[in-house]
Amino acid sequence: xxxxxxxxxxxxxxxxxxxxxxxxxxxxxxxxxxxxxxxxxxxxxxxxxxxxxxxxxxxxxxxxxxxxxxxxxxxxxxxxxxxxxxxxxxxxxxxxxxxxxxxxxxxxxxxxxxxxxxxxxxxxxxxxxxxxxxxxxxxxxxxxxxxxxxxxxxxxxxxxxxxxxxxxxxxxxxxxxxxxxxxxxxxxxxxxxxxxxxxxxxxxxxxxxxxxxxxxxxxxxxxxxxxxxxxxxxxxxxxxxxxxxxxxxxxxxxxxxxxxxxxxxxxxxxxxxxxxxxxxxxxxxxxxxxxxxxxxxxxxxxxxxxxxxxxxxxxxxxxxxxxxxxxxxxxxxxxxxxxxxxxxxxxxxxxxxxxxxxxxxxxxxxxxxxxxxxxxxxxxxxxxxxxxxxxxxxxxxxxxxxxxxxxxxxxxxxxxxxxxxxxxxxxxxxxxxxxxxxxxxxxxxxxxxxxxxxxxxxxxxxxxxxxxxxxxxxxxxxxxxxxxxxxxxxxxxxxxxxxxxxxxxxxxxxxxxxxxxxxxxxxxxxxxxxxxxxxxxxxxxxxxxxxxxxxxxxxxxxxxxxxxxxxxxxxxxxxxxxxxxxxxxxxxxxxxxxxxxxxxxxxxxxxxxxxxxxxxxxxxxxxxxxxxxxxxxxxxxxxxxxxxxxxxxxxxxxxxxxxxxxxxxxxxxxxxxxxxxxxxxxxxxxxxxxxxxxxxxxxxx
Amino acid sequence: xxxxxxxxxxxxxxxxxxxxxxxxxxxxxxxxxxxxxxxxxxxxxxxxxxxxxxxxxxxxxxxxxxxxxxxxxxxxxxxxxxxxxxxxxxxxxxxxxxxxxxxxxxxxxxxxxxxxxxxxxxxxxxxxxxxxxxxxxxxxxxxxxxxxxxxxxxxxxxxxxxxxxxxxxxxxxxxxxxxxxxxxxxxxxxxxxxxxxxxxxxxxxxxxxxxxxxxxxxxxxxxxxxxxxxxxxxxxxxxxxxxxxxxxxxxxxxxxxxxxxxxxxxxxxxxxxxxxxxxxxxxxxxxxxxx
Numbered sequence: 007x008x009x010x011x012x013x014x015x016x017x018x019x020x021x022x023x024x025x026x027x028x029x030x031x032x033x034x035x036x037x038x039x040x041x042x043x044x045x046x047x048x049x050x051x052x053x054x055x056x057x058x059x060x061x062x063x064x065x066x067x068x069x070x071x072x073x074x075x076x077x078x079x080x081x082x083x084x085x086x087x088x089x090x091x092x093x094x095x096x097x098x099x100x101x102x103x104x105x106x107x108x109x110x111x112x113x114x115x116x117x118x119x120x121x122x123x124x125x126x127x128x129x130x131x132x133x134x135x136x137x138x139x140x141x142x143x144x145x146x147x148x149x150x151x152x153x154x155x156x157x158x159x160x161x162x163x164x165x166x167x168x169x170x171x172x173x174x175x176x177x178x179x180x181x182x183x184x185x186x187x188x189x190x191x192x193x194x195x196x197x198x199x200x201x202x203x204x205x206x207x208x209x210x211x212x213x214x215x216x217x218x219x220x221x222x223x224x225x226x227x228x229x230x231x232x233x234x235x236x237x238x239x240x241x242x243x244x245x246x247x248x249x250x251x252x253x254x255x256x257x258x259x260x261x262x263x264x265x266x267x268x269x270x271x272x273x274x275x276x277x278x279x280x281x282x283x284x285x286x287x288x289x290x291x292x293x294x295x296x297x298x299x300x301x302x303x304x305x306x307x308x309x310x311x312x313x314x315x316x317x318x319x320x321x322x323x324x325x326x327x328x329x330x331x332x333x334x335x336x337x338x339x340x341x342x343x344x345x346x347x348x349x350x351x352x353x354x355x356x357x358x359x360x361x362x363x364x365x366x367x368x369x370x371x372x373x374x375x376x377x378x379x380x381x382x383x384x385x386x387x388x389x390x391x392x393x394x395x396x397x398x399x400x401x402x403x404x405x406x407x408x409x410x411x412x413x414x415x416x417x418x419x420x421x422x423x424x425x426x427x428x429x430x431x432x433x434x435x436x437x438x439x440x441x442x443x444x445x446x447x448x449x450x451x452x453x454x455x456x457x458x459x460x461x462x463x464x465x466x467x468x469x470x471x472x473x474x475x476x477x478x479x480x481x482x483x484x485x486x487x488x489x490x491x492x493x494x495x496x497x498x499x500x501x502x503x504x505x506x507x508x509x510x511x512x513x514x515x516x517x518x519x520x521x522x523x524x525x526x527x528x529x530x531x532x533x534x535x536x537x538x539x540x541x542x543x544x545x546x547x548x549x550x551x552x553x554x555x556x557x558x559x560x561x562x563x564x565x566x567x568x569x570x571x572x573x574x575x576x577x578x579x580x581x582x583x584x585x586x587x588x589x590x591x592x593x594x595x596x597x598x599x600x601x602x603x604x605x606x607x608x609x610x611x612x613x614x615x616x617x618x619x620x621x622x623x624x625x626x627x628x629x630x631x632x633x634x635x636x637x638x639x640x641x642x643x644x645x646x647x648x649x650x651x652x653x654x655x656x657x658x659x660x661x662x663x664x665x666x667x668x669x670x671x672x673x674x675x676x677x678x679x680x681x682x683x684x685x686x687x688x689x690x691x692x693x694x695x696x697x698x699x700x701x702x703x704x705x706x707x
Numbered sequence: 708x709x710x711x712x713x714x715x716x717x718x719x720x721x722x723x724x725x726x727x728x729x730x731x732x733x734x735x736x737x738x739x740x741x742x743x744x745x746x747x748x749x750x751x752x753x754x755x756x757x758x759x760x761x762x763x764x765x766x767x768x769x770x771x772x773x774x775x776x777x778x779x780x781x782x783x784x785x786x787x788x789x790x791x792x793x794x795x796x797x798x799x800x801x802x803x804x805x806x807x808x809x810x811x812x813x814x815x816x817x818x819x820x821x822x823x824x825x826x827x828x829x830x831x832x833x834x835x836x837x838x839x840x841x842x843x844x845x846x847x848x849x850x851x852x853x854x855x856x857x858x859x860x861x862x863x864x865x866x867x868x869x870x871x872x873x874x875x876x877x878x879x880x881x882x883x884x885x886x887x888x889x890x891x892x893x894x895x896x897x898x899x900x901x902x903x904x905x906x907x908x909x910x911x912x913x914x915x916x917x918x919x920x921x922x923x924x925x926x927x928x929x930x931x932x933x934x935x936x937x938x939x940x941x942x943x944x945x946x947x948x949x950x951x952x953x954x955x956x957x958x959x960x961x962x963x964x965x966x967x968x969x970x971x972x973x974x975x976x977x978x979x980x981x982x983x984x985x986x987x988x989x990x991x992x993x994x995x996x997x998x
Binding site: 089212213215216217219220221224225232322 | 850879880881882883884894895897899914915917918933935936937938939960986
């Protein structure tokens with residue numbers, strides 16, 4: 007029975023056999039297909055499949071680099087980086103807590119017999135509640151330890167802490183979950199400076215960080231992370247030159263080029279980096295930015311980071327040496343801060359000092375200013391408005407356009423002598439006014455000055471002398487002379503760009519290259535103001551009318567005259583190899599006697615003339631003051647100017663000072679701008695003497 | 708056979724039920740259970756420590772009278788020198804108190820020192836934890852710093868009735884702020900224990916070292932506590948920077964390893980510095996009161 011039943015299993019008929027072979031073939035084909043498919047994937051497609059798998063299961067996290075430092079000419083750091091300690095929540099590690107809180111909220115909703123339960127909203131609430139709980143713990147540690155252990159007075163930290171830093175921001179959390187779910191969520195962005203912008207004292211800030219480190223549990227979902235943030239040790243000093251940084255999501259380099267693995271196809275997440283927003287931070291952004299770092303992470307099915315597989319550290323950007331000398335810069339800003347209106351409000355002003363030979367700028371100050379520290383992180387709208395309202399964004403030294411007033415008289419005199427309509431020792435009769443056409447152009451001294459030569463004109467700033475000389479010279483020659491001194495030429499372009507004719511890259515963005523006006527007949531017609539007349543020429547001869555220039559241009563004019571040339575190429579970058587080549591410069595074109603008279607007049611201006619308030623015992627220097635009129639709200643106000651160079655015989659530095667007077671201020675060149683120039687020179691002079699002594703000692707060795 | 712099978716099945720079922728019960732137990736009950744186990748274990752730990760002390764005692768007892776007399780003389784000299792130092796310190800202390808009163812200086816943190824013998828090293832965390840023979844009964848609180856002389860040993864992480872657990876400086880659960888010798892600007896750096904391999908040497912990591920920091924020439928830089936975090940008194944020694952790994956740069960800072968200044972594996976006695984006032988970190992360690 008058994009045998010017969012066994013034999014029944016095998017097919018006996020051809021049809022049945024055929025069927026059996028068919029089944030065998032079907033399975034064999036299927037097996038071959040599977041094996042072949044596997045072999046194909048393993049041997050042929052393996053690299054593509056691995057890449058696909060990597061793409062799906064891994065991600066790259068990019069880390070921004072630290073920016074390079076900015077130094078002054080002596081290697082003193084003007085812009086640095088400091089460690090920023092932020093408290094972050096690891097959302098992946100908090101999943102269980104989120105879930106538990108969600109279930110609790112759900113149970114509460116059900117107990118309330120709510121008709122419709124919005125589960126997404128509940129999950130969001132749960133996340134916020136859990137994170138808020140942890141944030142409360144963070145602040146508990148900081149606040150409690152900020153109270154005196156004995157008398158438990160209120161925390162020192164409390165008044166400067168922005169309320170926003172104590173509450174989890176739902177919008178921020180939503181954005182984070184949408185865009186950067188895998189990265190930790192920031193609870194407190196800067197422990198040392200909570201509230202961002204209002205700096206604690208360094209000691210308080212450090213204590214907060216130390217307290218968190220030592221008192222908060224090490225293990226758990228709350229992490230302390232440190233990164234780099236920009237810091238400006240001198241606060242608002244040279245803020246217009248240095249600029250500030252802002253957040254950017256664009257990292258400074260192509261990470262694919264620097265990594266040894268193929269990153270281009272993978273999902274990329276990045277921490278927010280910084281980019282230059284103004285000043286040197288912007289114009290030298292490509293130098294200051296370093297190379298980004300990257301981390302290759304495997305990720306969980308829910309999208310959180312799991313394990314760091316590989317990484318490459320970010321590389322800091324290069325440093326930028328500036329030509330500024332922080333001591334002179336501080337002195338310039340300190341002097342400007344003393345220039346106030348009757349209500350004690352700072353007057354808008356600017357001051358520039360530069361090296362006569364190299365053109366390197368030693369100080370470039372503009373008032374009002376701003377504190378870049380308060381712009382380095384999240385900028386509060388109030389602070390933005392505050393700067394906007396005060397006019398603090400404008401760099402008055404390079405962007406402010408002003409009539410140069412009587413400081414222009416050095417150019418009028420040069421033009422007259424070069425045109426041979428006047429010589430250094432010619433004497434002109436200068437009464438209380440001078441009639442041009444049907445209008446009397448006044449002298450600033452009601453009685454007039456009588457007989458005036460070049461030397462006296464510069465000392466007392468005689469207007470009538472200039473009216474006469476300018477009318478003899480003519481507007482064409484006067485405008486040409488102004489252009490020869492570069493009053494229509496943009497400044498702070500890099501020398502190579504100027505010479506190669508490329509699109510200029512300015513050393514400071516928007517620096518002194520827009521809105522400059524050297525008027526002439528064509529200009530007046532172009533703006534629709536009619537034909538040029540002698541009155542316009544007389545006006546221009548004393549630096550009034552349509553003429554518009556910047557304090558930096560006038561400092562360059564002073565430096566050029568100091569060297570007996572016409573152009574100075576200023577630079578804010580310090581370079582010891584700078585050879586003193588000034589683009590487009592040529593000899594001033596005066597005889598030795600004429601040049602000596604020009605310089606002598608400027609010395610007399612300081613010693614006994616309009617700038618005598620700025621006289622410095624022991625230092626003989628040349629100066630020229632100016633008081634220009636401008637219209638403010640339809641009424642006349644004054645601009646106070648002073649330019650010059652020092653020492654008179656062997657010039658080393660040149661300077662320009664400008665103060666914008668208001669309707670209610672008594673603003674005059676010598677009286678208002680003079681003390682600022684004096685304070686700058688008084689700071690520079692001992693530095694120069696010491697440097698000179700050291701140089702001599704070095705030479706004698 | 709069937710009976711055997713049934714017995715095996717029953718034991719598996721019992722195991723599964725026990726596991727399920729343990730998982731489902733409220734966390735407070737589980738904590739209580741762990742605490743009870745620690746208390747149950749405490750006499751054994753005491754016994755281990757005391758046995759070691761006894762062994763040391765008999766080892767010393769076996770020394771010759773001459774040796775003991777010489778050691779006694781040395782000790783007497785050291786005592787005399789220390790007494791002079793103590794008097795000087797007392798004068799300085801009084802002067803300090805006077806100056807603080809004049810300047811209304813806010814006294815940072817004051818501590819009560821509790822001396823404790825080491826009972827054992829806890830193997831459950833790769834020997835990075837020690838158990839000491841003083842506990843809640845002796846006033847010890849969690850979070851208190853533990854020192855030996857002028858050197859930080861670690862920090863109390865758990866306190867039982869008569870014993871306490873101390874995370875050593877090299878334990879991953881240890882974290883504090885520090886100053887580096889030779890850093891004139893006193894930047895704070897972070898000292899954090901590193902998880903050791905089973906046979907590896909325990910280490911601590913010193914991170915967030917400023918990039919421009921350079922170590923004093925000719926000697927490894929000492930690492931001190933800052934005293935700013937409200938836990939450790941200032942200027943206690945944590946150890947030395949390991950010069951060999953000093954050049955490593957991590958991110959935008961430098962990083963190095965810390966060589967502890969004491970042999971943490973052979974400690975026999977330590978002092979627990981219990982703060983006179985509770986700091987907020989202790990409250991965090993003791994329970995969740997913020998949700």
